[in-house]
Amino acid sequence: MRLVIDERRCKGCNLCTMVCPYRIFKPGTKPNARGIVVPELDRPERCANCRLQALYGRTLCGMCQMICPDQAIRWEEEKPGEATKVAIEF
Amino acid sequence: MTYADWLREDRLPHIYCAGCGNGTVINCTLNALDRMGWKKEETIFVSGIGCSSRAPGYIVTDSLHTTHGRALAFATGIKMANPALHVVVFTGDGDLAAIGGNHFIHACRRNIDLTVVCMNNQIYGMTGGQGSPTTPRGALSTTTPYGSQEPAFDLCELASAAGANFVSRWTSYHVKELTRAVHTGFETPGFSFIEALVQCPTNYGRRNKFRNVMDQIEYFKTHGILLQKVKRLREEGKPIPDDAIVLGDFVQRNRAAMGVRR
Numbered sequence A: 001m002r003l004v005i006d007e008r009r010c011k012g013c014n015l016c017t018m019v020c021p022y023r024i025f026k027p028g029t030k031p032n033a034r035g036i037v038v039p040e041l042d043r044p045e046r047c048a049n050c051r052l053q054a055l056y057g058r059t060l061c062g063m064c065q066m067i068c069p070d071q072a073i074r075w076e077e078e079k080p081g082e083a084t085k086v087a088i089e090f
Numbered sequence B: 001m002t003y004a005d006w007l008r009e010d011r012l013p014h015i016y017c018a019g020c021g022n023g024t025v026i027n028c029t030l031n032a033l034d035r036m037g038w039k040k041e042e043t044i045f046v047s048g049i050g051c052s053s054r055a056p057g058y059i060v061t062d063s064l065h066t067t068h069g070r071a072l073a074f075a076t077g078i079k080m081a082n083p084a085l086h087v088v089v090f091t092g093d094g095d096l097a098a099i100g101g102n103h104f105i106h107a108c109r110r111n112i113d114l115t116v117v118c119m120n121n122q123i124y125g126m127t128g129g130q131g132s133p134t135t136p137r138g139a140l141s142t143t144t145p146y147g148s149q150e151p152a153f154d155l156c157e158l159a160s161a162a163g164a165n166f167v168s169r170w171t172s173y174h175v176k177e178l179t180r181a182v183h184t185g186f187e188t189p190g191f192s193f194i195e196a197l198v199q200c201p202t203n204y205g206r207r208n209k210f211r212n213v214m215d216q217i218e219y220f221k222t223h224g225i226l227l228q229k230v231k232r233l234r235e236e237g238k239p240i241p242d243d244a245i246v247l248g249d250f251v252q253r254n255r256a257a258m259g260v261r262r
Helices: A048-056 A063-067 B022-036 B052-058 B071-081 B093-099 B101-110 B155-162 B175-187 B213-223 B227-236
Strands: A002-005 A073-076 B043-047 B062-065 B086-092 B115-120 B166-171 B192-197 B224-226 B245-252
Touching: A002 A048, A048 A073, A063 A073, A063 B022, A063 B175, B022 B052, B022 B086, B022 B115, B022 B175, B043 B052, B043 B071, B052 B062, B052 B086, B052 B115, B062 B071, B071 B086, B071 B093, B071 B101, B086 B093, B093 B101, B093 B115, B093 B155, B101 B155, B115 B175, B155 B166, B155 B192, B155 B245, B166 B175, B175 B192, B175 B245, B213 B224, B224 B227, B227 B245
Parallel strands: B043 B062, B043 B086, B086 B115, B115 B192, B166 B192, B224 B245
Antiparallel strands: A002 A073, B166 B245
């Protein structure tokens, strides 16, 4: 699974940067085409939900998705053959 | 199914300001709804007027956007006409506590089988930041430029006294607890009232020293105090901070309810 921010919905309130226990979200620096500074992802492969959602069959943490007022955060299945990066923090 | 299936994708992004907590409450409500496994045809969302009351427009089920303060009156009508429907009411604090105050206490008294989610942003957000009955003492708004002098309504105590079956209060920071509370509200027969304190960065936060969205969320996080702890402090005779936000399930009882199929 892959963590995705929907740039068409995000309004740049940066609430996700506050709640993520892994601090994956960082406040963005550049405004996008709509003039909104969307948060950046810092090594999103660390997200526990991305790695273990399929194994456990349920959403594990999901705080960013729940608190996002604009419904802009979701997890996507990787396309077959897409390169994936794995990083596990102990 | 996930909560995203209940959203009207073509209507998004919604009109709420950046950082408005109403979107978070929609997420929590839809997550709880998803756990219940209700059908889309059997669920109805009702709302009055205000920022919070725009919410049913983004949900795929049938919905009613009614007159100011009368959401509960319309919801009562729906429930009485067809008790098989699951009726959920989204309202704001100005809608429920100010103009709809009488409908609110009588709906609690009748104990109709509704679930009311009140998004309390402590101000009239949509009309430009006028003080509402839940504006805390000392808070600035356009109608109270020197600080509100009136004591605020405690909606949860009001609902408990009027006779609701399930009463709970959480904030938009406590998303997991809010989801659980809404879920319990759906399961409880009779009137369930869930108050969700939400941040209003544009009209409340800007005037009350919460310049960033995160400041107000941080305030909810640091000033929220559980009901159990308040009871314990009272027993021990210790003081409770004035600005504490009491969170938790206030009432869970089994009074005879109206509109429940036996």
